[in-house]
Amino acid sequence: MTATLIWILVVLVAIGLYLSWTAGRLDRLHARIDAARAALDAQLLRRASVAQELATSGVLDPAASIVLYEAAHAARQSEEEQREVAESELSQALRAVFADSGQVEIVREAPGGEAAAQELGEAVRRVPMARRFHNDAVGAARRLRMHRKVRWFRLAGHAPFPLAFEMDDEPPSALVERAA
């Protein structure tokens, strides 16, 4: 009788430890998503800022300036729900403005343009990187949260179900080649 009770106790403790460990895993994944999201936000903001700076610098022709300013402004001001669309539109605007490597050359020749082109080049390369890392973390967390043990024992607590950040982040090829 006592032996049975002890066994039941041992099994319960083992299950408890396992669930606690899983909760720790989930907690760590959520922390990783938060860090990845912060990094993605920083890169997106940086990209929009450099784009806006270039648009207001007068180096580009007026039409290109307006297109770029509009897109960068929209990306910075957008509500959370429209963020993915606005950022995708900024990618498209950047691709349209810097479709030709001649445009990049013009920027580089302007005073201070070298640094601006370099920074924009870095930003358009890092946005896809940061997004991939973020979505990788989201995928891992989602896979774990779909699991029975997590759903049955509500190990995720009140943390919102993580969502991937989907956008068009294809960089303008002229800029990336320059940076390479």
Place this chain on the structure above:
Amino acid sequence: MRIGIVCPYSWDVPGGVQFHIRDLAEYFIRLGHEVSVLAPADDDTPLPPYVVSAGRAVPVPYNGSVARLNFGFLSAARVRRWLHDGHFDVVHIHEPTSPSLGLLTCWAAQGPIVATFHTSNPRSKAMIAAYSILQAALEKISARIAVSEYARRTLVEHLGGDAVVIPNGVDVDFFAKAEPNPEWQGETIGFVGRIDEPRKGLPVLMRALPRIFAERPGARLLVAGRGDEKEAVQSLPKELHARVEFLGMVSDEDKARFLRSVDLYVAPNTGGESFGIILVEAMSAGAPVLAADLDAFAQVLDQGAAGELFANEDADALAEAAVRLLGDPERRAELSARGSAHVRRFDWSTVGADILSVYETVTAGAAAVAADERASGLRARLGLARD
């Protein structure tokens, strides 16, 4: 930035991953970063100042061959001490799925972890069995790097998640500026790689040789690499033996001179390649490249624009292409020029900057790397933490 790099394979055994880590570490040190590499090494091996030994690797049968791995609580303790003493901003693990230092570090560390997946092995039985353990460790990796689009695809299929593609780096100028050796010039075909490793494809080249030699009477084959030379030429008619020259293991300098000298570089590998660094080295040296059409090779050669491809394991196709190229100096010059231009993207200046952007992306807003105190975490959750 304080960077910790984990090498899973013995530092004293030459290999692609070890060379990659050595070049990467030296590149970062030149840029003024603080770098520490944790690698398995014998205690009496002389190590560069930036390498910390994790003890001797033990040979164990794993995944069909004998691998030299580090495991056990002694290695785990060394990993913890290294993490604790290092105060790294970021830890970069290579080959995190091999049951060695990489996996141990994944277990023991918390904070920004970057991992590079070099091989694209299909999932082994051991990995399926250990999947849940592995997954828990791999979840800690904040950023994954695959060395090629092909390696990334295997990674996504087998482990889920995603990775950015950053190719392996090569010091392009080291190869481009090497002095050609006149002895190795004049209708020479070059091959670099282990002679007795069938996947490197020397047997395929040997099958193609009689036809190449028959149609190009001046052609010679130069082989640089370890292995049994007699066995390698066994399948070849006796009179052709004199036209195959074995150079044995060559130093880095000689390899560069070798690749600068040969008139055609042939890579007949039959599989198991996830990147193909030797092709990048050959292109850096300006050698026209003819390679098997493996996924990884096709990608390095820009789908055939920077070097010619032949159907994998097809000796006739290899012979036909080699004969054609040896008789067409213009086409070779064209391939050499295209290769030299294409290869710039694999130079350390580009690759290193990309890897550094990955570090900067993951460290932005994150705390530094520390030893993961799992036990105290549990105690904290149960309300038993000491402070």
